[in-house]
Amino acid sequence: MRNALRRAGRVFMALCTLVVVLAGMVYVVGQVMGIPVRITYQTVASAELPEDQQPAPALPTDSAAALPTGSSADFGSVADSNAAATHAETAAPAVQNVVLFIGDGMGLSMLATVDALAGRRLAMSRMPVTGLVRTNSRSGPISDSGAGGTAFATGFKTTNATIGMTPDGQARRTILEAAARRDSFATGIVTTSYLTDATPAAFLAHVRDRDLYDPIARQMIASRADVLLGGGQPTVFTDSLRRAARRRRFAVGDSLEGFRGAGARGDSAARWLGLFPERAGRFDKMHGPPLPEVTAAALQKLRQRGERFFLLVEQEGTDAAGHINRLPNTRRDLRELDRAVAQVLRFAARPATGRTLVLVAADHDTGGLALTDTEGGRATVRWNTFSHTATWTPLLAYGPGAQRFTGVMPNTALPRRLARLLGLEGFPQGETQIREAR
Numbered sequence: 001m002r003n004a005l006r007r008a009g010r011v012f013m014a015l016c017t018l019v020v021v022l023a024g025m026v027y028v029v030g031q032v033m034g035i036p037v038r039i040t041y042q043t044v045a046s047a048e049l050p051e052d053q054q055p056a057p058a059l060p061t062d063s064a065a066a067l068p069t070g071s072s073a074d075f076g077s078v079a080d081s082n083a084a085a086t087h088a089e090t091a092a093p094a095v096q097n098v099v100l101f102i103g104d105g106m107g108l109s110m111l112a113t114v115d116a117l118a119g120r121r122l123a124m125s126r127m128p129v130t131g132l133v134r135t136n137s138r139s140g141p142i143s144d145s146g147a148g149g150t151a152f153a154t155g156f157k158t159t160n161a162t163i164g165m166t167p168d169g170q171a172r173r174t175i176l177e178a179a180a181r182r183d184s185f186a187t188g189i190v191t192t193s194y195l196t197d198a199t200p201a202a203f204l205a206h207v208r209d210r211d212l213y214d215p216i217a218r219q220m221i222a223s224r225a226d227v228l229l230g231g232g233q234p235t236v237f238t239d240s241l242r243r244a245a246r247r248r249r250f251a252v253g254d255s256l257e258g259f260r261g262a263g264a265r266g267d268s269a270a271r272w273l274g275l276f277p278e279r280a281g282r283f284d285k286m287h288g289p290p291l292p293e294v295t296a297a298a299l300q301k302l303r304q305r306g307e308r309f310f311l312l313v314e315q316e317g318t319d320a321a322g323h324i325n326r327l328p329n330t331r332r333d334l335r336e337l338d339r340a341v342a343q344v345l346r347f348a349a350r351p352a353t354g355r356t357l358v359l360v361a362a363d364h365d366t367g368g369l370a371l372t373d374t375e376g377g378r379a380t381v382r383w384n385t386f387s388h389t390a391t392w393t394p395l396l397a398y399g400p401g402a403q404r405f406t407g408v409m410p411n412t413a414l415p416r417r418l419a420r421l422l423g424l425e426g427f428p429q430g431e432t433q434i435r436e437a438r
């Protein structure tokens with residue numbers, strides 16, 4: 001028996017060697033003859049096509065809010081003209097509040113594929129104003145979340161893996177920091193990733209490498225943000241760092257219930273630092289309660305703390321699913337984001353909540369997903385890569401000032417246009433100071 005196994009093993013190894021040698025010969029002969037031979041791998045998945053697709057949930061009846069109101073009509077021109085900005089600063093800002101959603105890795109092809117496979121079309125697909133974003137970084141056509149997040153946050157292009165600074169090492173003020181400097185503004189970040197991950201970090205930290213989690217965490221705690229809700233790696237958010245956060249008037253908790261309890265105990269003055277544990281499931285990188293729930297809690301808190309607010313909401317799962325070419329995870333996590341967007345659209349449509357602009361953007365595409373065939377009620381989808389692609393990303397807008405976000409634009413245009421609508425003069429900023437909590 002043992003000998004038979006040994007023999008089978010030897011035959012198997014010989015076959016493997018033969019395959020490798022043959023592949024090598026084909027490659028060498030191909031090279032010599034000038035025929036390019038490439039060894040490629042493509043993940044193919046199949047999914048059931050919805051029989052009768054329901055339309056996307058209707059936008060609230062007040063969708064006229066997407067049209068310009070008052071002075072924001074001046075923002076009709078596509079060019080980022082300074083004349084419009086000067087005029088706007090003399091009047092009340094066109095936009096009072098912003099909720100900026102970032103679907104990490106949610107390129108146009110991923111969004112379209114998930115929409116095509118959904119039993120009900122995505123709520124995002126009903127957002128009345130659309131633009132397209134070129135996501136190239138200073139490293140080339142393909143961006144990572146560090147450079148992509150930095151472009152959205154600071155209005156400057158940078159090299160991949162850099163956070164909140166230009167390649168020359170100059171820290172640039174982010175739009176979230178610019179808003180937080182105004183007393184009227186309450187600001188916050190919600191993410192399903194860990195808080196120190198590249199996208200949230202790009203809005204509050206300035207470091208040369210996205211893996212420098214300790215300085216990123218210290219800078220986030222030293223910031224003026226009112227709400228920070230995401231995953232908290234225990235190795236980064238140590239007891240001493242948690243104490244530093246408490247000294248800076250953060251209530252620190254690992255669940256939403258804890259914060260609600262603190263509010264009931266009259267501790268509503270505290271800021272929120274939510275360090276959620278990882279959700280169950282391998283390769284997921286997802287943290288905390290469902291995104292709509294966390295987003296709603298953050299919105300409520302921000303409204304208590306300021307006359308105006310700026311909230312960043314990131315879904316990390318779309319990127320993580322793209323990196324492992326998992327269609328079910330992609331669909332699940334993109335739809336979770338869609339539910340959070342739908343909820344904020346309903347909120348923004350209520351006149352009592354003020355002039356709230358809702359934007360949905362993506363820092364880059366991950367995976368290069370495409371629906372390529374349909375047969376017998378099933379669809380075939382193909383992934384192109386386990387990494388990022390140069391596909392344009394969607395920019396969807398609803399609310400006052402939304403019409404400023406049309407056309408094909410560089411990712412750096414997003415915060416620049418936003419700053420003008422919010423009346424944040426002096427943005428983008430030449431250089432800014434870095435502060436770290438001790």
Ligand SMILES: [Zn+2]
Nearest residue numbers: 105319323366
């Ligand atoms: Zn990625």
